[in-house]
Amino acid sequence: MAAAAETVVSQAEPEVLLAGHGITKRFGPVVANDDVSVELRPGRILALLGENGAGKSTLVNVLFGLHRPDAGQVVIADEHMELSSPHDAIARGVGMVHQHFQLVPPMSVVRNIVLGAEPRKLGMIDVAQARRRVMDLADRFGLGVDPDAAVEDLPVGAQQRVEILKALYRDARVLIADEPTAVLTPQETDHLLDVLRGLTAQGVGIVFITHKLREVMAAADDIVVLREGKVVGTTTPAQTSEAALAELMVGRAVDLHGDRFESGATGVGSAVSTAAAPSDEAPIAEAGERPVVLDIAGLCTDDDRGQRAVDELSLTVRAGEIVGVAGVEGNGQRELVEAITGLRHATAGTVSISDRDASGARPRQVTVIGVGHIPEDRAKHGLIGSYSVADNSVLNRYFKRPFAAGGMLRRDRIDSHARDVVATFDVRTPDVESPADSLSGGNKQKLIVGREFADEIDLLIAAQPTRGIDIGAIEFIWRRIRERRDEGTAVLLVSAELDEVLALSDRVAVMYEGRIVATVDPRSATREEIGLLMAGATPTTPA
Amino acid sequence: MTRTVLRAAAVPLASVVLGLVLGAALIAVQGHSVTTAYGALVLGGAGDADALLRTLQKATPLVFGGLAVAFAFKAGLFNIGGQGQLLVGAAFAAGVGFGLEGVPLVVHLPLALLVGAAAGAAWGAIAGVLKATSGAHEVIVTIMLNFVAGNLTDWLAANPWQDRSGSNIIARTPLVKPSAEIPTWGWLPAGFVLAALAAFACWFVLERTTYGFEVRSVGANRHAARYAGISVGWIMASTMAVAGLLAGLGGAIESLGVDGRFEAGVNVGLGFEGITIALLARTNPIAVIPAGLLVGLMEAGAAKMQFESGVAPEIIDVIQALILLFVAAPLIVRWLLRLRDTDDRRLTLGAGWGR
Numbered sequence: 001m002a003a004a005a006e007t008v009v010s011q012a013e014p015e016v017l018l019a020g021h022g023i024t025k026r027f028g029p030v031v032a033n034d035d036v037s038v039e040l041r042p043g044r045i046l047a048l049l050g051e052n053g054a055g056k057s058t059l060v061n062v063l064f065g066l067h068r069p070d071a072g073q074v075v076i077a078d079e080h081m082e083l084s085s086p087h088d089a090i091a092r093g094v095g096m097v098h099q100h101f102q103l104v105p106p107m108s109v110v111r112n113i114v115l116g117a118e119p120r121k122l123g124m125i126d127v128a129q130a131r132r133r134v135m136d137l138a139d140r141f142g143l144g145v146d147p148d149a150a151v152e153d154l155p156v157g158a159q160q161r162v163e164i165l166k167a168l169y170r171d172a173r174v175l176i177a178d179e180p181t182a183v184l185t186p187q188e189t190d191h192l193l194d195v196l197r198g199l200t201a202q203g204v205g206i207v208f209i210t211h212k213l214r215e216v217m218a219a220a221d222d223i224v225v226l227r228e229g230k231v232v233g234t235t236t237p238a239q240t241s242e243a244a245l246a247e248l249m250v251g252r253a254v255d256l257h258g259d260r261f262e263s264g265a266t267g268v269g270s271a272v273s274t275a276a277a278p279s280d281e282a283p284i285a286e287a288g289e290r291p292v293v294l295d296i297a298g299l300c301t302d303d304d305r306g307q308r309a310v311d312e313l314s315l316t317v318r319a320g321e322i323v324g325v326a327g328v329e330g331n332g333q334r335e336l337v338e339a340i341t342g343l344r345h346a347t348a349g350t351v352s353i354s355d356r357d358a359s360g361a362r363p364r365q366v367t368v369i370g371v372g373h374i375p376e377d378r379a380k381h382g383l384i385g386s387y388s389v390a391d392n393s394v395l396n397r398y399f400k401r402p403f404a405a406g407g408m409l410r411r412d413r414i415d416s417h418a419r420d421v422v423a424t425f426d427v428r429t430p431d432v433e434s435p436a437d438s439l440s441g442g443n444k445q446k447l448i449v450g451r452e453f454a455d456e457i458d459l460l461i462a463a464q465p466t467r468g469i470d471i472g473a474i475e476f477i478w479r480r481i482r483e484r485r486d487e488g489t490a491v492l493l494v495s496a497e498l499d500e501v502l503a504l505s506d507r508v509a510v511m512y513e514g515r516i517v518a519t520v521d522p523r524s525a526t527r528e529e530i531g532l533l534m535a536g537a538t539p540t541t542p543a
Numbered sequence: 544m545t546r547t548v549l550r551a552a553a554v555p556l557a558s559v560v561l562g563l564v565l566g567a568a569l570i571a572v573q574g575h576s577v578t579t580a581y582g583a584l585v586l587g588g589a590g591d592a593d594a595l596l597r598t599l600q601k602a603t604p605l606v607f608g609g610l611a612v613a614f615a616f617k618a619g620l621f622n623i624g625g626q627g628q629l630l631v632g633a634a635f636a637a638g639v640g641f642g643l644e645g646v647p648l649v650v651h652l653p654l655a656l657l658v659g660a661a662a663g664a665a666w667g668a669i670a671g672v673l674k675a676t677s678g679a680h681e682v683i684v685t686i687m688l689n690f691v692a693g694n695l696t697d698w699l700a701a702n703p704w705q706d707r708s709g710s711n712i713i714a715r716t717p718l719v720k721p722s723a724e725i726p727t728w729g730w731l732p733a734g735f736v737l738a739a740l741a742a743f744a745c746w747f748v749l750e751r752t753t754y755g756f757e758v759r760s761v762g763a764n765r766h767a768a769r770y771a772g773i774s775v776g777w778i779m780a781s782t783m784a785v786a787g788l789l790a791g792l793g794g795a796i797e798s799l800g801v802d803g804r805f806e807a808g809v810n811v812g813l814g815f816e817g818i819t820i821a822l823l824a825r826t827n828p829i830a831v832i833p834a835g836l837l838v839g840l841m842e843a844g845a846a847k848m849q850f851e852s853g854v855a856p857e858i859i860d861v862i863q864a865l866i867l868l869f870v871a872a873p874l875i876v877r878w879l880l881r882l883r884d885t886d887d888r889r890l891t892l893g894a895g896w897g898r
Contacts, residue, residue, distance in 0.1 A: 343769060364772030373770070381770040384763045391756070396771040404753045411751075 014077040017042055017205040018063060018094060018174045023072035025058050032058040034229040035072070040174060040205040040222075045196060047220035048209045051249055051470035055229040056209045060176050063207070064096050065089040077173070095167025097177040101159050102166075105152035109145050110134050113166045137168050142198050156328075157188035161195070168204075175199065176207045181215055185328045186498060186531030193219045211249070211471075213242040214499075227251055250471045290319040291355075293459050293490035294340070299349035301339040309335035311514035312349065315492075317459070322481065322491040324505030324522070328534050329496045332514035334376055337463045337494055341373045342366045343381075354458045367396050372452035376463035376494070378441075382448045385437035389429050390418035392436045393451050417454070425450030426476060442473030449477055453484060460484060463494045478504060498530060512536050552830070555823050557876045558869035559837065566862035570854050580852040584859075587847025588840035592730040594847075599735040600801050602839030604629065604810070606738040607793025608817020609824060609831040610745050611667075615681075615786040616826045617749055618778055619762035624670055624685025625790045626814025627692030632663035632791025634696040637798040637805035638704055640719025651722040656795050663791015664784045666692060671783025675776030681783065689814070697807040706804070715806035725800030734796035738835070741789060745828035758782055790814060819867050838863060 018040045025033040033055045040046045048056045061067045063074055065083030074081045076092040083089055086096070103112050110131050119126040119133065134147050143161045151159055160180060167175055177196070181189045196206050196219060210216060216223055217237045225233040225248040233240075233248040294317040303309035309332040317323045327333055338344035340351055342363040350359045353369050361369070373396075375381035383392050394403045394414050402413045418432040425446045429439055436444060445466070452460065462481060466474040481504060485491050495501050501508055502522045509516045510533040518533050567577040588598045608625045615622035636659030643651055669688060673679040701714035708717060725733050749755035760768040761778045769775055797813070798805045820838060824830035841863070845856035869876050 341770075362772065362774075363770060364774075367772050375770055377766075380764070380766045382767065384760060384767045386763050387760075395760075395767065398756050398771075399753050407752050407754065409751055409753060409756060 013042060013203065014173075015041065016075055016078055018077075018207065019075040020059065020063055020069075021073045021075065023059060023062055023069045023074075025055075025062055025067055025069050031229050033062065033069070036226070036229070036231050037072075038207075038224050038231070040207055042173070042203045042205055043200045044221040045200055045206045045208055045219055046222045046224065047216040048207060048224055048226065049211065049213070049216055049245060049249060050226035051211060051472075054226040054249070056226055057178065058229075059226070060096075060178065060207060060209060063089070064094060064176060090170055090172075093171055093173040095164075095170060095172030095175050097160065097163045097167060097175060097180055099178045099180070099182060101163050103151045103159060103162060106150055108148050108150055109154070109162050109165075110147045112151050112162055113169050115166075117170060134165065134169065137165055141165075141168060141195070141202065143168075143195060155188075156183050156330075157185075157191065160184070160192065164195070164199075168199075172204070174205045174207065176209075178209045179211075180208070181210065181212060183329065183496075185535050186527055187535050189215065212499075213245050216245065217242055225249055246471065290321070290488075292316045293319050293354055294492060295350075295352045296340065297350050297352075299336070299339060299351060300347045301335050301344050302347060303332075303335055309514055310339060310346075313511075313515055314349075315509055315516055317490040317492050319458070319490050320485060320488045321506040322485050322493055322504050324501035324508045325492070325494040325511050325516075326498055326501040326508050326530055326534060327496070327511035331511050331534075333494045333496075333511055334463070335514075336511070337373075337376065337461055337492075340366075340492075341371065341461060363396075370456060370458040372455065372457040372460045374445075374448055374452055374460070374462040374465045376467070378444050378448055383436045383444055386435055388418075388433050389422065389427070389436055389439070389447060390415050390432040392447060393418040393421045393432070393454075395451065397451075397455060421447065421450035421454055425453075425480070442469035445469050445477065446473060449480060453480060457489060460489050460491045461494075462491060464496060465493070466495075466497070466500060474500075498527060498534070502527070502530075510534055551825060551827070554873045554876050555825060555830075555834070555870055557879075558823070558866050561869050561876065561879070562862045562866035565865050566858060569858060569861065570852075573854065575852050575854050580848050580854045580858075583851040584841065584844040584848040587844030589844075590847075594843060595730040596727065596732060597843035598836065598840045599730070600732050600839075601842045602835040603732065603734045603738045603800070604793040604797050604813045605816055605820050605838055606735075606742060606831055606835035607789050607796070608814050609820030609835055610741060610817075610828055611786040611790035611793070611814075612817045612821035613824060613826040613828055613831055614745055614749070614758075614789060615667075615782055616821065617755075617762045618758045618782040619765065620671070620674070620681050620779060620782060620786075622667070622670075622685055622783065622786045623682050623818070624667060624688050624787070624814075625817040626812070627685065627689035628663040628666045628787040628790035629794035629797075629814040630689075630692045630696045630810060631666045632659035632794030633798045633810055634699050634704075634716075634794075634805045635659050635662035636791075636795030637716045637719060638699070640723035640799055641704075641717040641804065643723070644720060646720075646722055648722040651720065652725065652799065655719070655723045655799055656792065659795025659798070660788045660792040663794060664788035666791070667787020668780060668784035671780035674783070675779045681779075693811075696805070700805055700807040704805075713806065714808075716804045718803045719799055723799055724803070725796060727800070732800055734800040737792070737796060739832055741792065742828045742832050745789070749828065790817065816863075819863060822867060822870050825870075 016039055019038060021037050023033050023036045024031070036055065036059055038046065038059070048059065050056045058067065062069045065086045065088050074083055076089065076094060081088065081092065104115065113134050114130045119129040131147055138145060143165055145158050145161050145165070151162060164175065180192060184192060193215065196208070200206060208220065220237055223235050223237065223240065223245070224231055225245060227249060296313060296315045299310055299313045300308065301310045313336060315323070325333055335344055339346045342361045342365065346359060350357065352358060353371060356369055358366060358369060379385065384395065394417060398404060398409065403410060403417065415432055421427065422429060422432060427439070427446045427450060428443050436447065439447065449465065465481065466477055481491060493501065493504055505522050508520050508522050508525065508530065510518045510520065510530060512534060513536065520530060567581070570577050570580050587594055589595055608629060611625045611628060612622050636655045639655040639658045666688060670681045670684040673684050674681045697714060700716055704716045706715055706717040727733065749759060757773045757778050760771060760773055761775050765775055794810060797810055802809060816838065820831055820834045823834040841859045845859045848854055849856050
């Protein structure tokens with residue numbers, strides 16, 4: 001494989017590294033790509049921007065040979081190609097950095113990189129040569145990694161560099177990166193963008209899939225915006241703005257209150273304070289006098305592997321405030337939420353909700369106390385996919401009046417409740433009898449939010465409430481959470497999206513390795529300060 | 544409504560037809576007349592009141608066994624233990640049936656049924672409790688408990704409860720007292736009425752009660768069920784107990800309504816056929832009734848078929864196995880019949896695009 005790819009390298013510099021001309025791809029009745037054309041030239045970063053379901057992944061899967069287009073042509077290095085599998089694309093110098101890393105965790109960095117294309121000597125892997133070639137590549141492209149470390153011991157950012165090296169080792173001239181920043185801290189993201197720019201300086205072309213406008217503006221040379229499978233805009237950062245891109249993506253002006261789009265690459269904090277909607281100001285002033293609804297003291301809990309995940313954590317949330325927990329994923333946020341909601345056993349510490357002791361409470365008891373929980377993983381915890389929208393609208397309250405009486409379900413009450421939720425929360429579904437699985441991600445999430453908001457609650461725990469959903473739904477859910485806060489509900493928001501935490505929170509608690517390392521005011525803190533705290537730097541301003 | 548029912552029933556119905564067609568081919572290859580054989584099969588199973596009675600009696604434990612599998616399946620549990628649960632139900636019901644004397648029918652019969660059902664429930668609950676507390680896999684545990692139940696009931700029938708009358712040396716209990724016998728009204732055995740009622744009761748519990756909601760939630764998504772505040776362990780344990788209760792009731796009716804006693808080795812295999820029935824019914828409790836009737840009819844008519852056409856009755860087992868194969872491998876049937884996939888499947892296939 002390496003030999004075949006080397007011939008590509010030795011060819012004269014192609015004019016177009018990778019292109020799709022008039023790509024159309026249908027899945028049954030759904031047109032995922034409709035006459036889409038894109039072109040990537042050497043040394044450029046092409047950002048593919050679009051909401052979920054806009055057809056970004058379908059397009060790159062066609063370009064990478066995973067899907068065959070129904071119409072249109074793929075061009076690699078100036079040649080029209082009929083790709084029958086990713087092997088054809090890889091052999092032609094196209095590499096993919098997947099969102100979910102395709103690595104073997106216990107194996108070393110070198111072995112992961114050469115896997116499947118190992119240099120051989122006498123039928124054995126030539127480890128010395130493999131190591132040398134990997135080191136050369138890492139030096140050449142400025143991708144520092146320890147070649148002998150086991151991949152599972154590396155931080156996420158370094159694992160991603162291994163993925164990139166894997167593609168470069170196969171002489172990739174084109175890198176397709178699918179949402180590469182989704183799992184990174186702001187610092188790691190900046191580093192990745194530097195690395196990508198370094199690659200382009202050596203003639204590599206990069207296709208960068210994202211829905212984060214800030215990164216597009218910071219890194220892209222060319223921008224292609226997709227909506228509903230069609231190209232709705234081709235532009236460059238110089239010719240556009242984040243607001244204009246957001247409008248292109250969604251197809252209408254977007255108002256997120258917290259202004260995640262008009263803020264520049266820095267200083268969302270200042271943008272928040274200029275968004276002087278009265279509802280944003282009022283709760284802060286009174287927060288000190290409002291009663292504490294959630295009081296966590298010295299909480300400890302273990303993760304699934306039995307490692308301490310939450311470490312003597314203390315936190316309070318008052319009525320009418322949103323406390324945002326910022327942090328890189330995997331620093332105990334999931335375990336914290338599960339321990340509060342009764343899904344995980346706390347090994348030490350206390351949780352009190354509305355002055356009632358909820359330490360060691362079961363999920364049912366937590367619900368009955370008056371807690372709404374938007375779970376992090378909507379497919380695993382939030383919904384039962386095969387259940388109807390109606391059944392899901394009472395999933396954790398089916399036993400309560402008026403949905404049940406004397407152990408019997410009251411279908412009419414459940415159905416009318418579901419119709420209310422669907423109408424109030426704008427859940428797009430043909431009827432309440434449809435299975436939840438037939439809804440789009442955003443509508444599933446609106447169904448969950450609607451369910452949790454329909455009951456009387458004093459505390460809302462929202463874990464990644466807008467993960468993987470489109471901007472329209474994000475806007476809607478943010479507005480609802482703010483409304484609920486203004487009505488006096490205490491909200492604990494846990495999100496890996498720093499932008500979301502900054503946009504919604506009245507206080508930001510930064511979580512690192514199971515502890516709250518700092519509590520900051522989102523109006524005064526900058527992304528950079530919070531990013532450093534998320535990465536484990538010692539706080540300069542004590543909590 | 545009719546459309547959804549038809550769509551759900553398409554694969555099982557097609558499987559039955561395919562099984563019968565292949566069965567016909569096997570009969571023809573042996574040089575027998577297919578029409579004579581199948582004609583005799585139907586006449587032997589439904590030709591007259593006696594035939595109908597035989598079919599309904601055969602179908603009764605099949606329906607109960609099918610329910611025992613189908614109900615557990617709703618909670619995501621695969622109950623292979625119908626056999627063991629049925630055996631303890633049969634043995635203990637017989638024990639009460641012959642052991643008590645001078646009790647009126649209104650007390651004796653319900654008591655015997657209840658004890659049989661309770662024995663089955665306890666037997667099923669063992670596997671459920673172990674699953675809930677230690678994670679022991681219910682398939683393994685119920686298989687092993689089948690052997691324990693088989694040996695336990697054999698021992699009961701051969702030792703403390705053995706019929707000592709005359710020169711009996713067979714491992715069986717005495718006949719149950721008339722006050723514990725399940726009546727038969729003409730061609731209709733009361734036991735079958737109970738089986739049909741049980742099927743409707745299962746449907747009602749699963750679809751209309753909060754408990755059924757919990758059972759189905761645990762089966763459909765255990766994690767979401769926990770999130771919803773459902774005690775997954777309790778549901779697993781109690782569901783297995785209900786499954787055992789159903790199988791045990793089937794066994795009790797065998798002893799009290801058909802055999803008149805419990806005899807070692809007589810009921811072997813009945814519990815396993817419940818798996819066939821449940822799969823054929825696609826675990827729908829109501830559909831268990833026709834599935835049980837179909838298999839019951841084939842078993843009831845097999846003797847007449849052999850008598851009139853010379854076809855070995857084992858052909859029935861082959862046909863049943865073929866039907867099960869087709870039901871378990873619906874892709875074959877869909878391909879053969881060019882059936883469209885259900886909406887759900889298409890959604891699953893299409894879910895990968897555009898993320």
